[in-house]
Amino acid sequence: MSTALTNRLSRGLAAPICLTWELTYGCNLACVHCLSSSGRRDPRELSTDEARRVIDEMHDLQVFYVNIGGGEPMIRPDFFELISYATQRDVGVKFSTNGTMLTPAAASRLAGMDYLDVQVSVDGADAVTSDEVRGAGSYDAARRAMDNLAEAEFGPFKISVVITRHNIGQLDDLEALAAAYGAQLRLTRLRPSGRGADSWAQLHPTQDQQRTLYSWLRERPGVLTGDSFFHLSALGEPLPGLNLCGAGRVVCLIDPVGDVYACPFVLHEEFRAGSVRDSGGFAAVWRDSALFTELRSPASAGACSSCGSYDACRGGCMASKFFTGLPLDGPDPECVYGHGETALRAAPGAAPHPGPGHSKSGKARRQPVFVTLGRGRDHGHGADTPS
Amino acid sequence: MPAEQAGVAAFRPDLAYEKHPRVAIRHEEFGGLAYHYGNRRLVFLKSPALVDVVEALADFPTATEALAARVPAAQAQACSAALPRLLAAEVIRVRFPES
Numbered sequence: 350m351s352t353a354l355t356n357r358l359s360r361g362l363a364a365p366i367c368l369t370w371e372l373t374y375g376c377n378l379a380c381v382h383c384l385s386s387s388g389r390r391d392p393r394e395l396s397t398d399e400a401r402r403v404i405d406e407m408h409d410l411q412v413f414y415v416n417i418g419g420g421e422p423m424i425r426p427d428f429f430e431l432i433s434y435a436t437q438r439d440v441g442v443k444f445s446t447n448g449t450m451l452t453p454a455a456a457s458r459l460a461g462m463d464y465l466d467v468q469v470s471v472d473g474a475d476a477v478t479s480d481e482v483r484g485a486g487s488y489d490a491a492r493r494a495m496d497n498l499a500e501a502e503f504g505p506f507k508i509s510v511v512i513t514r515h516n517i518g519q520l521d522d523l524e525a526l527a528a529a530y531g532a533q534l535r536l537t538r539l540r541p542s543g544r545g546a547d548s549w550a551q552l553h554p555t556q557d558q559q560r561t562l563y564s565w566l567r568e569r570p571g572v573l574t575g576d577s578f579f580h581l582s583a584l585g586e587p588l589p590g591l592n593l594c595g596a597g598r599v600v601c602l603i604d605p606v607g608d609v610y611a612c613p614f615v616l617h618e619e620f621r622a623g624s625v626r627d628s629g630g631f632a633a634v635w636r637d638s639a640l641f642t643e644l645r646s647p648a649s650a651g652a653c654s655s656c657g658s659y660d661a662c663r664g665g666c667m668a669s670k671f672f673t674g675l676p677l678d679g680p681d682p683e684c685v686y687g688h689g690e691t692a693l694r695a696a697p698g699a700a701p702h703p704g705p706g707h708s709k710s711g712k713a714r715r716q717p718v719f720v721t722l723g724r725g726r727d728h729g730h731g732a733d734t735p736s
Numbered sequence: 737m738p739a740e741q742a743g744v745a746a747f748r749p750d751l752a753y754e755k756h757p758r759v760a761i762r763h764e765e766f767g768g769l770a771y772h773y774g775n776r777r778l779v780f781l782k783s784p785a786l787v788d789v790v791e792a793l794a795d796f797p798t799a800t801e802a803l804a805a806r807v808p809a810a811q812a813q814a815c816s817a818a819l820p821r822l823l824a825a826e827v828i829r830v831r832f833p834e835s
Contacts, residue, residue, distance in 0.1 A: 354782060357766040364762065366769065366778065411762040413771035413778065439760070441776065464773060 352660075358591065359598050361645035364410035364635060366599045369613040370403070372428070373420040373605050374707035378447050380472075380483045382511055382545040382552065385604070385616055386706025387420040393606040397427045399626070403603065404431070406631045407440045414441030414464070418613075420605065420707075423450040429458065436464040445470060445509060447487060448494025456494070456501035468507040468535060469494050474522035478515055482552075495530055507573065509535045512562065513552040520565050524572070536566075538577035540614045541672040541682070546703050549673070559685055560584065580665035580681045583658035594667050597622065597644035601635065609634045611644060614668030617703060651678025658686070665689075674699025745830065747820035749803075754794035754831040761787060770827045779825050785811045786818055790828060 375390035376383070395403065407415060415435065422428055422444055432442045441464035448469045451459075459467060469491050473479035476488035498506050508527045510516065516523075520536075527534040541549035554562065563581040566572060566588055576590040591599070596612035603609055607625040610616055622641050623634035635641065653659045664670075665681020673682040673689075674696060680688035755761070758774045761781070768787040770779045781787045785807045796802035799819060807815045822828045 354766065354780060362769075363764055411760060411769075413760065413762070413769075413773075414776070439773065441773065464776075466776075 355591065355593050358595070359593055359645070359648075361598050361641065364412050364632075365601050367416065367595070368407065368412050368601060368603065369416040369418060370603045371418050371420060371605050371613075372400070372422040372431070373425050375424045376419060376421040376447070377424070377449055378421070378484050378487055379709060380487075380544070381548040382472075382482060382513075382539055382543070384540060384543040384545060384614055385420065386543040386703070386708050388709035389707045390420075390424070391606055391707060395605065395607050395625070397430065399607065400427070400431050401434055403607070403625050403631060404435045404438055404440055406625070407435070408438040410632060410635075412440060414443060416613075417442055417444035419445075421447055421450070423455070432465065433462065436462060439464075442466070443468065443507075446494070447483070448491040449487070451494035451497055453497045453500065456497035456503060459498070460501040460503040466507060467498065467503065468509040469498070470509045470511075472511050472513065473516040474519040474526055478519065481515070482511075482513065495532070499530055505531055505533055507533045507535045509537065511539050512536050512554060513539055514554050514558065515552070517554050517558045517562060520562070524569070533571070533573055535573035535575065536562075536577070537575055538666070538669075540666070540668055541700070542614045542668055543616060543703060543706060544708065546672055546700065553683060556685065556687065559683065563588070563685075580662045580683060581685060583662035583685050587661060592661070593663050594665075596620075596667050597641040601641075603631065609638070611640060612668060614666070615671060617671070617701065619671070619701075649678045651676060652688070652692070653678075653680055656680075656686070656688070672700060672703065674701065747799075747823045749800040749816070749819075750798050752793075752797055752831040752833075753799050753802075753819075753823070753828045755790050756826050756829045759827050761791065763787060770822075770825075772826055775826060777825055779822065779827050781822075781827075782818070783811060783814065786815045789815055789819075790822065793828060794831060 371385055373390055373394055374385060374387045376387040379388055423446055435442050443466040445468045459465060471479045471488055471491045472482040479488040510523055524534055539545060539549060539553050559581060563584045570589050578588055579590060579592040582588050582592050600612050601609055602613045603625060604616060609622045609624060609631065611620040611622060622638035625631045627634060650659050650664060653664045665684060667677055669682050670677050673693060675682055675692050680692055682689040682693055756772065759770050759772050762769045767783045768781040770781055781790065789802055789806045792806045793799060793802050796805065803812055803816055
């Protein structure tokens with residue numbers, strides 16, 4: 350990707366390239382890394398009619414596809430109605446699911462639709478590793494969903510994995526798992542967002558593991574990453590993708606109640622740009638909101654300005670900085686040269702409260718969830734931008 | 737992917753082309769985004785002139801004539817160089833007289 354185009358993209362587009370839409374906060378799992386702290390449905394969730402109007406707007410704005418997630422999107426009784434409506438209106442659908450509701454009948458129905466991609470989430474290549482993050486029985490359920498998709502001849506679905514300290518040793522096994530299904534492997538970065546705020550410190554990959562991942566991905570340009578790991582591009586040749594933080598510039602998130610956030614990893618009041626229920630709808634939020642205008646203005650490299658790798662990593666992930674309490678114009682907490690770790694040691698305890706969320710336990714955060722050895726969960730929702 | 741591998745013939749400026757019917761183009765300040773609903777690839781069209789010529793290909797008997805008519809001289813070479821890549825990505829396709 351040329352620097353000129355990257356610079357142009359960082360000033361924003363007429364509509365997002367990659368729009369994530371979380372249909373519900375309801376979920377039958379309680380992954381320790383859930384970006385949206387999902388569990389209970391929210392009584393204010395968009396109605397079917399409101400959701401259809403959002404799809405109409407996407408059609409009008411030529412948003413070519415939408416990444417649907419949650420929560421578990423298949424929990425919504427109108428799930429099939431909404432994805433059918435979207436694809437009929439030329440808004441392609443990629444949706445992420447934990448697979449628990451992907452029965453043989455559902456798989457057949459999905460196999461009959463055009464413009465549809467399915468991502469089934471697991472967080473390890475075996476039940477022990479994955480269930481520690483996603484809960485007992487979740488791995489087997491996801492594998493049944495994959496079997497059902499294969500049986501229904503859905504075609505090449507995606508297997509989505511959040512990379513942690515504990516599953517990063519299974520990269521080759523995950524690749525083999527995907528190959529066995531004729532599926533595509535998709536790896537995304539663990540973020541300290543949502544319930545991930547509590548598990549990130551124990552679960553994010555070590556510096557050595559990050560270097561291993563970088564080399565592994567460089568050798569496999571066909572593995573999808575949703576541009577997740579662009580902070581690793583500071584290690585040398587860039588990874589495929591746009592290699593920039595797209596928040597409010599080329600990506601954004603619509604949450605289940607219609608609030609629009611800068612990206613899927615910053616469900617926090619500070620990064621809420623507006624609501625699709627506002628008078629101008631989604632289009633006005635995207636075009637005119639004060640937050641997005643600010644994000645599209647030239648950013649200072651701040652503490653990174655003296656680093657020779659800034660042009661490669663551009664300071665990394667805004668959400669990761671925000672939720673670990675680091676300044677947004679400084680290094681990513683997982684900076685490959687250790688500048689983030691230094692900054693974290695200098696400012697411990699500065700992380701913001703991520704808000705109440707929709708966890709079923711209703712417990713205040715900062716209490717350990719049921720991670721014992723430490724493992725994180727939920728699916729990433731970045732853009733799989735074609736290179 | 738090289739065009740030959742994709743089973744697509746090499747680009748020839750003396751042939752007639754058209755935007756692929758399954759491709760939609762969204763205009764942007766920098767040019768445009770082309771999305772192919774069949775192969776689901778998103779392709780950047782890096783100038784407004786390139787967007788214009790892709791959309792106009794169907795109106796001209798050859799790619800050369802479309803370029804000459806729609807693209808300022810200063811950008812002709814860049815646009816001409818982009819068309820083989822767009823053919824390989826199936827953003828454009830050969831147009832046959834009867835189609």
